[in-house]
Amino acid sequence: MKLIFILFFLLALSVVPAYSYLDPGAGSMLAQLIMGGVAGLVVLLKLYWGKFKSIFVKVDSTTPEKENSSQTE
């Protein structure tokens, strides 16, 4: 478990910040899933795989516009 934790540290700290915008709750959701354990690991790997794949695949320009839903009660 400790090894996985260290792996997460290194992976997360190596991410280059992006300045586009998505639901700001997404970060919290993913962090919770990672804290939640195995399910989180799968999610994280899926995300990194997507990022890796996007280097080779042309970005789809028809992606729906992402909304800001930062206003919560």
Add this chain to the structure above:
Amino acid sequence: MSFFPDPASFRDPKGKVFKKDDRIFRLISEQGVKDYELVKTTNFLSNMSKLGKIIQATEVDPAGLDSPDFSTSVVLEHPRLPFISYPYEWCFPMLKKAAQLHLELQIKALEENLMFSDASAYNIQFQGPQPIFIDVLSLRPYREGQIWDGHRQFCEQFLNPLLLRSLLGVCHNSWYRGNLEGIPSDEFSKLLPWYKKFSKNIFLHVVLPVRMNNLAQNQKTDSLSGLSSNLPKVSLKNIFTKLLSWVSELQPLYSSGSTWGSYDSMHCYQEEEVEKKQQFISEFIQNTKPKTVWDLGCNTGEYSEIALKSGARHVIGFDYDQTSLEKAFTRADNNNLNLLPLYLDGANPSPSQGWNNEERPGLLKRKNADAVLALAFEHHLTIGRNIPIPQFLEWLISLAPIGVVEFIPKEDPNLQRMLSLREDIFTDYTEKTFRNILERKCKIIKSTIVSKTGRTLFWYEATK
């Protein structure tokens, strides 16, 4: 119109808060009734309200309220709290206590298969030093696998402001007041030294969500949808309990000492002076019998306590020194006093702000004092902030029609210290001028010199 909607109650379509005269009602919309009925079957609300952790909510018959809007809805009535305060007016231990209450309630709610739909610090209020949760409608049935929707909000409104003080020694109040929604994790994490980011809890609750958010920004929305129902309940509970034990350990970092925190113990006042002041305040309260007293410059709450013991029902103390406020809060908590100590810069009180500039009313719109105490306070504004004496007194009298104000003469060592490095532009600053200006607006009921340096207390009553 006899029912006034609360200007801060607009986010949740499941219900709205209305005020009528001195009564507070919560209208549950058709969308919210189903959840409310489910929540009600658990008895969680009534049990927590018996313990004083959640505000009481009594169902009232909408037909009896004489409002056509309410006829088809469930309507709850809440008792009116003595004063509404905001997290940017709280000191560290207050914000911490509020955070602890929120997490304790989350843990207990989850045991009953309930969740809070948000984690807003504005949903917690204080009765004296005791926090109480006020938004009963944010309780919802728990859905299997759901994540904690309020995590980001909890971090921004409770955790980051506490860490700002605990890790960096910076108080949260100004930043919080400027932003209202708390301290954003992405901005806060930029301030953290790199080695702090490797601490497990900081990594999990501050660094990781920011990094994950940046990562998620490159993903298509559909790759994330559906993930929010993948958290095992046991993991969710674990997040709450670990966060609670971490928050409970947080302590403020005192970097350079406080201006007035040691005032009380510096023996700046002679014992005789303290006694005279106590007697004066006691006599004032016993004679005027105010229900609510505002103690401006309350320091550690010594005279607030005297006011309460002399018959005042509530005291709201104000000070700009955090250490003093923390001591006042501890005094209230330990001695079970109905004292609410709040952060105030007298020259810049909390403004009306938020949506439409109405969501969070300014301090002066919330004034509810029957009497004010302003002991060793006047010189901070008239000398420290150059506010002319007539303006200061007019402001003071506008807060409540009766009060006690202390005049600090130039001969006083504290005032000499304040003037030691600056030009003395206050040529008219004398006890005689102060008294004359006060008499233009008020009747002076009693005045007493309480120190050898000539500090004078005035008990005044505004003339109409």
